Amino acid sequence: MRLSSYLLPTLKESPADAEITSHKLTMRAGMIRKAAAGIYTYLPFGLRSVRKVEQIVREEMEKAGALEVLMPMVVPAELWQESGRWEQYGKELLRLTDRKNSEFCLSPTHEEVITDVVRGTVRSYRQLPINLYQIQTKFRDEIRPRFGLMRGREFIMKDAYSFDLDDAGADASYERMFQAYQNIFRRCGLDFRAVEADTGNIGGTASHEFMVLADSGEDAIVSCDSCAYAANVEKAQMRTEPGTVAEATQELRLVDTPGRRSVEEVAQFLAVDPACLIKTLLVQTDSGERLAVLVRGDRELNEIKLCRLLGCNEVFMLDDDGVTAMTGAPVGFAGPVGLDCRILADLEVEFIRDGVTGGNCADRHYMGVNPGRDFTVEQYADLRSAEAGDGCPRCNGTLQMWRGIEVGHVFKLGTKYSEAMKATVLNKEGREVPLVMGCYGIGIGRTVAAAIEQHSDDNGIIFPMPIAPFQVLITLLNPKDEAVLAAGEKLYDQLRRAGVEVLLDDRDERPGKKFKDADLIGIPIRVTVGGRGLKQGEFEVYMRASGEQKMLALDKTATWLIDEVNRQLAG
RNA sequence: CGGGAUGUGGCGCAGUCUGGUAGCGCACCUGCUUCGGGAGCAGGGGGCCGGAGGUUCAAAUCCUCUCAUCCCGACCA
Numbered sequence: 001m002r003l004s005s006y007l008l009p010t011l012k013e014s015p016a017d018a019e020i021t022s023h024k025l026t027m028r029a030g031m032i033r034k035a036a037a038g039i040y041t042y043l044p045f046g047l048r049s050v051r052k053v054e055q056i057v058r059e060e061m062e063k064a065g066a067l068e069v070l071m072p073m074v075v076p077a078e079l080w081q082e083s084g085r086w087e088q089y090g091k092e093l094l095r096l097t098d099r100k101n102s103e104f105c106l107s108p109t110h111e112e113v114i115t116d117v118v119r120g121t122v123r124s125y126r127q128l129p130i131n132l133y134q135i136q137t138k139f140r141d142e143i144r145p146r147f148g149l150m151r152g153r154e155f156i157m158k159d160a161y162s163f164d165l166d167d168a169g170a171d172a173s174y175e176r177m178f179q180a181y182q183n184i185f186r187r188c189g190l191d192f193r194a195v196e197a198d199t200g201n202i203g204g205t206a207s208h209e210f211m212v213l214a215d216s217g218e219d220a221i222v223s224c225d226s227c228a229y230a231a232n233v234e235k236a237q238m239r240t241e242p243g244t245v246a247e248a249t250q251e252l253r254l255v256d257t258p259g260r261r262s263v264e265e266v267a268q269f270l271a272v273d274p275a276c277l278i279k280t281l282l283v284q285t286d287s288g289e290r291l292a293v294l295v296r297g298d299r300e301l302n303e304i305k306l307c308r309l310l311g312c313n314e315v316f317m318l319d320d321d322g323v324t325a326m327t328g329a330p331v332g333f334a335g336p337v338g339l340d341c342r343i344l345a346d347l348e349v350e351f352i353r354d355g356v357t358g359g360n361c362a363d364r365h366y367m368g369v370n371p372g373r374d375f376t377v378e379q380y381a382d383l384r385s386a387e388a389g390d391g392c393p394r395c396n397g398t399l400q401m402w403r404g405i406e407v408g409h410v411f412k413l414g415t416k417y418s419e420a421m422k423a424t425v426l427n428k429e430g431r432e433v434p435l436v437m438g439c440y441g442i443g444i445g446r447t448v449a450a451a452i453e454q455h456s457d458d459n460g461i462i463f464p465m466p467i468a469p470f471q472v473l474i475t476l477l478n479p480k481d482e483a484v485l486a487a488g489e490k491l492y493d494q495l496r497r498a499g500v501e502v503l504l505d506d507r508d509e510r511p512g513k514k515f516k517d518a519d520l521i522g523i524p525i526r527v528t529v530g531g532r533g534l535k536q537g538e539f540e541v542y543m544r545a546s547g548e549q550k551m552l553a554l555d556k557t558a559t560w561l562i563d564e565v566n567r568q569l570a571g
Numbered sequence: 572c573g574g575g576a577u578g579u580g581g582c583g584c585a586g587u588c589u590g591g592u593a594g595c596g597c598a599c600c601u602g603c604u605u606c607g608g609g610a611g612c613a614g615g616g617g618g619c620c621g622g623a624g625g626u627u628c629a630a631a632u633c634c635u636c637u638c639a640u641c642c643c644g645a646c647c648a
Contacts, residue, residue, distance in 0.1 A: 012609070157648055
């Protein structure tokens with residue numbers, strides 16, 4: 001491709017609304033342009049990288065035995081009503097009506113459609129296992145799209161769905177996909193971890209997320225420093241140290257704590273350790289029940305663990321009025337003593353002796369509080385979020401904390417959808433059984449963005465070879481110089497004939513601009529063709545990642561480059 | 572949806588408080604000179620200041636409403 005006839009609108013400055021590296025660089029390198037919040041056009045240069053990732057995904061999916069399909073984006077409401085998600089899914093589901101007033105949605109995921117297809121086409125266990133995937137544009141009307149391709153409303157996703165006769169088969173399918181995902185992200189040049197994850201509103205029995213490690217990541221994950229345990233903090237457990245319930249030594253007493261509401265303020269005012277405080281969180285479930293949840297003052301409640309325990313989809317923190325209605329005190333003075341509702345508590349709370357809680361009265365706290373004696377906890381459970389330094393739940397190691405970008409997610413769905421939608425096959429005994437499903441997603445654009453988060457410097461992008469829009473950039477310093485043009489074009493032709501993807505910068509621009517653009521767009525190998533080198537019979541080859549530079553004889557360069565590209569593609 | 576902020580040529584910004592002829596840098600077009608890390612000079616094109624209403628002799632500027640975008644929280648590939 002000749003840059004003189006290409007569309008590569010590079011920007012000297014980052015658009016004001018771009019916050020993180022990959023958003024700034026995808027804009028500056030002329031890869032994307034925004035059409036609306038979370039909705040983007042992929043320009044030619046950006047699309048090439050997207051296609052590279054898609055191709056890697058296709059290869060690994062096919063290798064794992066999955067078959068490509070393409071499902072509709074506009075899906076009739078009936079299918080979603082059948083699974084029950086038409087009501088459940090909420091506002092992320094963009095609903096529309098056609099001219100006949102029939103209801104549809106823009107599908108954010110395709111469990112319903114694929115299950116409908118499979119129940120109509122697969123009748124016998126002999127046809128199993130089967131795994132169908134597609135690479136397609138999804139729409140989720142996210143509350144807050146952000147960071148360019150990182151969280152779009154419209155985005156390209158690979159989604160795969162496996163169908164098996166039984167759990168053992170489903171486990172094997174899951175394992176195959178898990179392995180394929182490892183291959184995909186490794187080939188994309190990413191530093192990632194597979195972590196245990198919550199299943200969210202997709203549902204199912206088990207799941208792993210593939211997290212690209214990056215400070216800009218929206219997820220927090222923990223991993224053990226000595227074993228393989230790794231999990232999203234939403235899900236992460238921690239080792240519970242065996243506690244001893246000591247004797248209470250203090251009487252319960254109310255003390256004045258004027259204006260002290262937060263854990264820090266109260267702890268400091270009363271000169272006690274925040275770990276001695278019992279934080280009382282008043283929540284309401286989606287079914288309307290109001291209850292109190294206790295965690296140690298220095299810990300955070302994990303709402304997802306709470307939901308799992310309560311068996312509900314969502315819990316909401318009570319607002320100021322709700323808190324006052326329950327405790328008779330303003331926010332900041334709630335406590336379990338004398339509170340008239342169910343009380344749940346994190347495991348650690350049981351071992352707090354002579355603690356501090358809110359007094360359910362303005363500007364008062366209780367001291368000398370002892371669980372069991374002063375209030376009754378219905379159930380102790382693991383309800384807090386894991387933190388760096390917590391013990392690993394699987395071994396004696398210690399948990400470390402990271403930020404991650406979720407580029408892939410695999411789920412064991414079980415029979416949630418197949419039962420709801422009556423997707424069954426006949427087993428060996430001739431009996432109808434529901435299919436056991438799995439589903440597997442990869443954010444394609446997000447993977448490109450994540451790669452850029454991990455591979456850039458102050459000058460721009462540094463594409464890993466396998467997902468680079470072009471593999472080699474030939475920079476003609478002065479295309480008007482016939483010798484330069486001839487030498488550059490010859491190399492360009494040689495490389496193209498060998499199947500190398502090469503971009504020829506034949507623009508009539510000054511060298512400075514060409515070098516700046518070259519660094520910005522991050523093509524892994526740059527060949528500079530200029531009068532200076534030609535006089536010595538050499539091309540100058542520059543490696544974007546390492547900064548390494550070498551002079552190569554004119555007639556040896558093409559071969560060297562072909563080898564180098566292949567070497568880098570192989571990883 | 573709650574909290575915060577911003578909308579002025581393609582991009583980055585000033586001007587708004589204190590109303591009075593719409594500006595700067597980059598980019599773009601033409602010419603000349605330049606040409607190994609975002610060139611210089613000269614000339615040129617492009618914006619009814621997000622939109623609607625109002626106040627006023629006069630509105631980018633003041634008021635009301637609205638739309639859009641971004642950031643912080645709950646959702647997710």
